[in-house]
Amino acid sequence: MGDTAAADGPKVDGGLTGTKARIVDTALELFARRGYDAVSVRDIARAVGIKDSSIYSHFVSKDEILDTIFGLMRREFIAGLPAEADLERILEKCPPLAFLERGFELFRQRVSDPRQARIYLVLMREQYNDSRSAGLWHQHQEQVLAYIEAAFRLMVAKGLLNDLDPRQMAFSYEYAHLLLLAEYVRLLCQGQDTAGVEARIRSHREFFLEMAGAKK
């Protein structure tokens, strides 16, 4: 119904247009920087350039703005991993190191869009305050872990790595990796230098594969 009409306005967020999209974008930026609790509806309205009450022409509550952002995460972040079915094909072209490099490169491309980086940061920040956030964060972690595990399993099967438990490898590799990615995104959003943490991410990757007996 409104779909064709919506396509006329500037399309910013998935399916959202005009002022509503600007509210979400602005809120996302403020939430990422200062946290949901520390940002008031007045702050958002001021940054968008409308009056406080106008927010309620688009959202029934402040919480619905956050919920919309969680919706973005669900669609744009959680659903963003390559299919496990493609793994076989990918691994034919990529040796282990290239595969893990590729994983980080995809992540880096994704969060090079400030909106995606902010979504990730809000997800992290609010995980202690909001059960929706905690659930999404957990789901994201599990999904990545399962993916990496499948990849390591194939690598071991192909004899590219020592014969170690793929699930253990996935845990030990990805837990450290997740902490480093979180730090990376935090620095990115704050406009600080990410070279140091990028170097640590690279080191971790190379070092882990060296320990796992990957062929050079």
Place this chain on the structure above:
Amino acid sequence: MGDTAAADGPKVDGGLTGTKARIVDTALELFARRGYDAVSVRDIARAVGIKDSSIYSHFVSKDEILDTIFGLMRREFIAGLPAEADLERILEKCPPLAFLERGFELFRQRVSDPRQARIYLVLMREQYNDSRSAGLWHQHQEQVLAYIEAAFRLMVAKGLLNDLDPRQMAFSYEYAHLLLLAEYVRLLCQGQDTAGVEARIRSHREFFLEMAGAKK
């Protein structure tokens, strides 16, 4: 001056007695569970069993309560690592696996005191909202990393591990470990079952040493 008088009352927090200590303890519990922002001065007073305004007979502001808690962290948590000078002696008795087990066991004993667990949780929770917390958390991480690195360096020197870069080992081991410890403390404070995460901590430890070529 007041020192001898203070020793009369019930000594709860380091150097604090009576109501003041109860305020800190109660605030610590509430902050750990719901976060600093979500807990009001009235909440704390009600839980302690005094009137709101009585809080200000002991603290000049709500922030000073949080600051007192950060002070506890500084004294009780950050300063709690064994000296690096003792490493040589410890490692003579402990093979690598026993050493890492011992590290977790010390941590576990520490956070088996609910207050210590809550201090750890508040430190984690507030790291995005409070620069003091972020600083302490960072300092804590660096301290642990340096300690582990020194231990790995000695193990390599003794030929107990493969000849790998001790700093890299410390990063890859401890980053994942830190994430798991955080999860462990979170579950502990919420009174949930910690068996699963304890198993993962154990697995990570054993698996990492296996990869690093530790003798069984």
Place this chain on the structure above:
DNA sequence: TGTACATCAGTGAACGCGCGTTCACTGATGTAC
């Protein structure tokens, strides 16, 4: 032992403020005839 005074944890009522939200409204735009 009794009296006068100082100290100080704790009280009760109130403060100003910013919060999320409501609501009657305006005014521009699109639609029907």
Place this chain on the structure above:
DNA sequence: TGTACATCAGTGAACGCGCGTTCACTGATGTAC
């Protein structure tokens, strides 16, 4: 083409509420003489 009506993003003023904090006070306890 002109008029009447519907829609709806945006406005301005106000709401009740809970927040952190203040302040004059009470009343118990300790101290000096």
